Amino acid sequence: NAGVTQTPKFQVLKTGQSMTLQCAQDMNHEYMSWYRQDPGMGLRLIHYSVGAGITDQGEVPNGYNVSRSTTEDFPLRLLSAAPSQTSVYFCASSYRNQPQHFGDGTRLSIL
């Protein structure tokens, strides 16, 4: 089992560029979520999904889009990158309210 796989691990973007962070899990978990981690702020929920075709906003959704066409994949799209989106991004999955499994993270820098 690979668990939760995130790609890329590192990325540098220029302001205004768009990109997609990939997240895939092979545990057949219905619940998937995206967090950003910033120093002193813990993990903040960006978007989450409770199953294919169902997504909802977390506490910091602005500037990000998600879709969930399959159970396995939950990509996060940055529409027009801004320096404030420089962060470490973690994808997580779980079965119902069981503990979440986290990916290794994507370290994103916006210049």
Next chain:
Amino acid sequence: AQSVSQHNHHVILSEAASLELGCNYSYGGTVNLFWYVQYPGQHLQLLLKYFSGDPLVKGIKGFEAEFIKSKFSFNLRKPSVQWSDTAEYFCAVNADTGGYQKVTFGTGTKLQVIP
């Protein structure tokens, strides 16, 4: 909506010292509680969880936590820390309503253990 407070932002201990990290949550109903650990450069890993039953839960690596409902607290403890426990620790909560519920994390406590 639920919230989580971790009052200790940075804790420095010597090896063999005892550890207690505070976690308080706010939510009016039944909750599930978690402690996660993040070693430098790694992703979060589950230390322990509380869903119901015995309020004293034991996790991996000698950690334990006690759920005190009247105080809305879920403090993490370890009798004797090791240098390898240097990491950031996150308390998390979600509402136990039977379905999928968002998980809310605290801001984390950085633990530095000095050899």
